[in-house]
Amino acid sequence: MAVTKIWRIKGRADKVISYASNIEKTSFSDSDRQALADVIEYAANEDKTERRIFVSAINCSPAFAKDQFDTVKKRFRKEDGTVAFHAYQSFAPGEATPELAHEIGVALAKELWGDRFQVLIATHLNTGCLHNHMVINSISFKDGRRFHSTAASYRQLKETSDRLCREHGLSIVEEPKGRGKSYNHYQMEAAGMPTRYNAAKKALDDAIERSCNMQELRANLRSMGYQFSFAPNRKYWTITLPGWKKPIRTYRLGEEYSREAIEQRVFSNGSEARTLRIKEGYKNAPQYTLRRRVDKIMGRTGLEKLYLRYCYELGYLPRYRQNTSKVHSLLKDELLRCDMYSAEAKLLSREKITNREQLAGHRQKLEARIESLEESRYHLRLTAKRKIPEEEKILCKSRIADISRELKELRHKLKLTKDIEARSPAMEEKLKEIEKEQHKEVQR
Known part of the structure; x- marks a missing residue:
């Protein structure tokens, strides 16, 4: 059951490489050339390819693929942008031998890209299912044109891979399941959010x-x-x-x-x-005889009261009683923003902001402070570029780092302040609707 993918390598490739490769054996650089070297080295990793027995190349040498990729880029003066494309072909566990998997990978690369591009093909044997990695130079050695990965080219990749697998008696994915969960969605569900x-x-x-x-x-x-x-x-x-x-x-x-x-x-x-x-x-309205958390919240005033009450209705206060199934339907979509609302409530409490006039004044102070710090950092950066003693340069860089950290914190506060200004009216309306419904329930 062959599965295919293709993606571009641009700038740093460390996010992709570090996910699949051994971090102790691989180091990364900011340069595009290092990114290209990394992906080629990863594809031809000796620990995964039986001492490079299952590494081949088309229109270049496996040992010097990176240098030969660079030579083509220099020849056509196209050394910027995407440095290479990384294609992937995986087979079902136990279906293919390493020799057959490598043979299919080489045949696939020759048919799709062999007439115009340099390609490195490596078959990895280190996982439960054999898979091919194909690194394609982004610039054609024939005419200097760039490689373009489109929906049509990916469809051609999949169809060619499926045909080659059928010819060799291997299975394919007859009915793809389509797009699954995003990684962010998966992480949130795994964390119970x-x-x-x-x-x-x-x-x-x-x-x-x-x-x-x-x-x-x-x-x-x-x-x-x-x-x-x-x-x-x-x-x-x-x-x-x-x-x-x-x-x-x-x-x-x-x-x-x-x-x-x-x-x-x-x-x-x-x-x-x-x-x-x-x-x-016919459920009876709950009867409370003890002082509740909501009673304490109602003793507050202004925006602080609004946010604390909103967090309470979301089940975020107190944390130990959070039960998303009991949240009102009007607030279901707000559950994803609980952490942000909590941070905004803390900001209001810490800065003792109770109304929108005070909030606007606080926002103006933050904007003025940010503008002042940005100007100071700009002049410090100019100073650090001049020919000055090394000690002064180190002090300048240290001050720039301190200002950058302070700016990051101030911008976060400014973002929270602006969000409070934008969201608080809608929050008030939703709470009014909830109170009306609760009042109707009590009267029934």
């Missing part, structure tokens, strides 16, 4: 559990503040979180959330779904 995807899943699960038909599902989602498009003639159903403009295709949430799966789950519900909805409508 809320995302708009799991918020949408939770809302759909709750609505489906209380629905016996599609009309009831739509009504339940609408009552929670969600927008949706469940039209029968639509290929993909979508759901949009409150406060968001970009919809989510439900099938991206998992197999249980495709159009067919949602309909099946809804229609398989019995009368107990309606019973559950009726029971929820």
Whole structure:
């Protein structure tokens, strides 16, 4: 089952290289030439290629590929920009021998790029599945034109790889699964943080559990503040979180959330779904006899009170009772910004800002301080470039570093201040809506 990818190498290649290679054996440089040398060295790593037995090259020598890549760039005076392209071809575990995998990689490179570009091909044997790395020079030795990686060229790469694999009796990916989760989305879910995807899943699960038909599902989602498009003639159903403009295709949430799966789950519900909805409508309002955290918050004033109350409604205060399933539907989309709201609440408390006039004054002070520091740093940088004693130059650089650190902190505070000015009106409106609904619940 061959899998293919291709990506560009530009400037520093350390993020890609350090992920796959041994950091103790590889060092990186800021220069483009070093980036090219790194990716070639990684592809031809002796520990992964059985002492370079499975390393080949087209239109260049494996031992001098980096220098020969550079020679072509110098010849056509194109030494800037992308230094190379890195292609990848992986095979299913146990399907191919190292010799066959390398033979297919060389044949693929010759057919796609052999007439115009220099290519290094290396077969890695150090993982559970054999895979080829192909490093393609970004400049053609034939006409000096640049290599362009486009959707069409990637499709050609995949189709050629699949054909070669079929010819040698290897499997291919018949139905690609498509784009998966982003790395940021994966990290947030692994850390237990809320995302708009799991918020949408939770809302759909709750609505489906209380629905016996599609009309009831739509009504339940609408009552929670969600927008949706469940039209029968639509290929993909979508759901949009409150406060968001970009919809989510439900099938991206998992197999249980495709159009067919949602309909099946809804229609398989019995009368107990309606019973559950009726029971929820008769829940008594909670009675509190002890002083609560929200009572302490209500004793504050102005913007500080607003932010503390907002963090409380998000379940962020106190931290030990945070339960995202109990957060009001109007605030579901705000769960991703909890850390930012907490930082803004601390800023308001620390600077003793209670109203928007004080906030505007604080912002002006920050902007004036930043402008002053930027001017000072500019003059220090000019001084450091002059011919002055080494001791003075060291002092200048030390002062520049101190100013840069202070500027970073001040810009962060300025960003928080501007965000407070922009978001606080909408926060007040949402809290008013929540209070109205809570008041109605108590009156029932």
